[in-house]
Amino acid sequence: MIQFNNYKINLTNKIFLIFALLLMSLFSIGCSNENSNVKSFGKIEKKNHNLQGRLLPTPIAKNNVPLQTSDGEIFMLERDTQDKVVLLAVGYSSCPDICPMHLSVLAGAYNNLPANMQRDTKIVFLSADPLRDQEKISSWTQQFHQDFIGVTSDEKKLVEFQNALKIPPAILAKETENSDNYAVSHASWITVFTKDNLAHFIYPLGITQKEWVADLEIIHKDKWKINN
Numbered sequence: 001m002i003q004f005n006n007y008k009i010n011l012t013n014k015i016f017l018i019f020a021l022l023l024m025s026l027f028s029i030g031c032s033n034e035n036s037n038v039k040s041f042g043k044i045e046k047k048n049h050n051l052q053g054r055l056l057p058t059p060i061a062k063n064n065v066p067l068q069t070s071d072g073e074i075f076m077l078e079r080d081t082q083d084k085v086v087l088l089a090v091g092y093s094s095c096p097d098i099c100p101m102h103l104s105v106l107a108g109a110y111n112n113l114p115a116n117m118q119r120d121t122k123i124v125f126l127s128a129d130p131l132r133d134q135e136k137i138s139s140w141t142q143q144f145h146q147d148f149i150g151v152t153s154d155e156k157k158l159v160e161f162q163n164a165l166k167i168p169p170a171i172l173a174k175e176t177e178n179s180d181n182y183a184v185s186h187a188s189w190i191t192v193f194t195k196d197n198l199a200h201f202i203y204p205l206g207i208t209q210k211e212w213v214a215d216l217e218i219i220h221k222d223k224w225k226i227n228n
Contacts, residue, residue: 053201060199065161067151070138086193092129093140103144109212127152128170
C-alpha cells in the first residue's frame, strides 16, 4: 500500500500556509520577469494533457554545461541522465522554505515509486549559491534522499546552464560584497524531462506527494498525451 507523509495542521495554519506559498512563489518568479528567456512561460496554454505540470510551449533539450558535486566530480545533465526521467530544481541549501519543501515532497514521492521507476528517475538539485554550497551541496541534498544528486558550479556556468533551460538565472541578494548572510532569489518551479531527454513540463510549488507519484508513473509508462 502506498503511504504518504501526513502532517496535522489546523485550519488557521492551513490558510496561512497556502497564503505563504503563494507569496513565495510570486516572489521567486517575479524577481525574474524581465528575463526574456522566461517570457514565454507566461503564455503557457490551458492544461491539455493528463499531468499536473504546465506544458512548455516548446520542449527544452538537456545540455552538457559542466557542473560539479561537492567531491569535485563533473556532472553533465545530458551525458549523465540519458533516457531517464529527470526532475531538476534550482535553489540553495540556506533556503528557508521552497528548496527543503520541494526536496522533502520529492523524497516522499520517490520512496513510493516502484523500484524499476526509481532506477530510471533522477532528482537533481542545482545550487545557485556556490560560495556557501560548493563543499556541502551533495551531502545536503542527500539528507532528503541518498539517491538525489546535488551539484553547483561557478557563476558563469550557472548562468549558462540556467539560460539554456530557459530558467531565469538566480540572483544573490547581498547587501554588501563581503556579506555571508544573504538570500538567493530563484525560480520556484521544477523542470521535468521525459525519457526523450526533453523537458516538456514545469511543475509549480504545491504539488503533493500523491500527485507526483501519479504523474511519474504516467510519464514512465509514456502515457501522457497532448490533446490538440
